Amino acid sequence: MALSPIDALEQLQTEFPDLSDDIQELASLYQRKLWHQLTLKIEACFHSSAFNRGDIPVRLFQQFIMDFGHKVNFLKLAQFAVHACKFQLNPAAAVDMLQSVMTRLEELKQPRTAEAILFLRMHVAQHKLETGHVQECKTITEDVTERLAKLTDVDPTVSSAIYYVTSLYHKSQSNYADFYRSILMYLSFVSSEGLQPDFKLRLAVDVSLAALLGEHIYSFGQLLQHPIINCLDGTPSQWLHELLVCFNNGDMHLYDQLCERFAAQLNAQPALVAHERRLREKITLMCLLDLISSTPAEHRRIPLDVIGQRTKLDRDGVEFLLMKALALHLIEGTIDEVDGAVDVSWVTPRVLVTEQLVGLKGRLDTWIGKLGAVAAALENESVGIMAVTAV
Numbered sequence: 001m002a003l004s005p006i007d008a009l010e011q012l013q014t015e016f017p018d019l020s021d022d023i024q025e026l027a028s029l030y031q032r033k034l035w036h037q038l039t040l041k042i043e044a045c046f047h048s049s050a051f052n053r054g055d056i057p058v059r060l061f062q063q064f065i066m067d068f069g070h071k072v073n074f075l076k077l078a079q080f081a082v083h084a085c086k087f088q089l090n091p092a093a094a095v096d097m098l099q100s101v102m103t104r105l106e107e108l109k110q111p112r113t114a115e116a117i118l119f120l121r122m123h124v125a126q127h128k129l130e131t132g133h134v135q136e137c138k139t140i141t142e143d144v145t146e147r148l149a150k151l152t153d154v155d156p157t158v159s160s161a162i163y164y165v166t167s168l169y170h171k172s173q174s175n176y177a178d179f180y181r182s183i184l185m186y187l188s189f190v191s192s193e194g195l196q197p198d199f200k201l202r203l204a205v206d207v208s209l210a211a212l213l214g215e216h217i218y219s220f221g222q223l224l225q226h227p228i229i230n231c232l233d234g235t236p237s238q239w240l241h242e243l244l245v246c247f248n249n250g251d252m253h254l255y256d257q258l259c260e261r262f263a264a265q266l267n268a269q270p271a272l273v274a275h276e277r278r279l280r281e282k283i284t285l286m287c288l289l290d291l292i293s294s295t296p297a298e299h300r301r302i303p304l305d306v307i308g309q310r311t312k313l314d315r316d317g318v319e320f321l322l323m324k325a326l327a328l329h330l331i332e333g334t335i336d337e338v339d340g341a342v343d344v345s346w347v348t349p350r351v352l353v354t355e356q357l358v359g360l361k362g363r364l365d366t367w368i369g370k371l372g373a374v375a376a377a378l379e380n381e382s383v384g385i386m387a388v389t390a391v
Helices: 005-015 017-031 035-046 056-071 074-085 091-108 111-130 134-148 156-172 176-187 197-213 227-232 238-249 252-261 263-267 270-274 276-293 304-311 315-327 354-390
Strands: 301-303 331-336 341-347
Touching: 005 017, 005 056, 017 035, 017 056, 035 056, 035 074, 056 074, 056 091, 074 091, 074 111, 074 156, 091 111, 111 134, 111 156, 134 156, 156 176, 176 197, 197 227, 197 238, 197 270, 197 276, 227 238, 238 252, 238 276, 252 263, 252 276, 263 270, 270 276, 276 304, 276 315, 276 331, 276 341, 301 304, 304 315, 304 341, 315 331
Parallel strands: none
Antiparallel strands: 301 341, 331 341
16 A cells, blocks of 8 residues: 555655654655645755665655655656656656656646656657667657757756757767757857866766767857866866867967877877877868968958968868868858968858957957048038038
């Protein structure tokens, strides 16, 4: 026979006398039907190390919280379920717990349950991935992501869970670019200060490697401006931060120096070793993009020899590089092989870091100065015309 919620609390109190005060408060709030205060108290208990041992969270959730779950915030209920299932030793039992809560919410047939159900489904997907059911994880993440797009005013915890689990799937498939984008989305919904230091460092390493290895990723400003990248500083992984800055600046000469300086660290990363050619191609393209971006728009007829000096390529290599950039739609323009120059009419936009913004400000100031000179000249000419007309 199943225990009543109060009997379940009393049993926990008997087994764990040190929790007596908290359990009595839980019972009091339950009996007075103060559901909001009870929710806050449960949340505080789940943040307490005293409650996070053995099977206490599982028992508290299954024998107590589920009794009044339909009367509290549904997303909070889902979050309590996710927390409790972490203490299930059997992965299958953890999934069953999450699915039972989803079934309970679906039976309520209320629109306010949508967020909670998506939150639970993504944690089911995470369990599927961790137990090797990759295809099931993929199916769930794709469906949930599609449903998320149809919702408005979604709680950040739901969005962050969806993008985080999606990133785990992409990581398992070595989809570097998709992992990079998913993690950036995840980071936009969480506070970097609220993440555990060890987790934050691992995440910083993973997203940095993904940025370097991801296809069609030619802008690193968004990552370099995020506080998480600073976690690498002062650690054995600081070389990744330096490498990202080098790529963002398109500094080919510095890249060769860093490759020599950090040879041991680079060789310790199998993915970087396996894609050495891709890295060389990317830094070369970044070098070209930085050269063009830093050149005023009215002076973007750039000699091929200048590009060759910057990229360490001969004439044929420069022409191939330009054709690659044109094919990837990183730039628009025409190559003049007769005069040995390229006319660039457009370059792909990038997120700029502080140093690049300072350079952009200098060019804008110059442009404003030129406009002021033209305006003054036109004003002087118009005064002369008016004087002649008056005569």
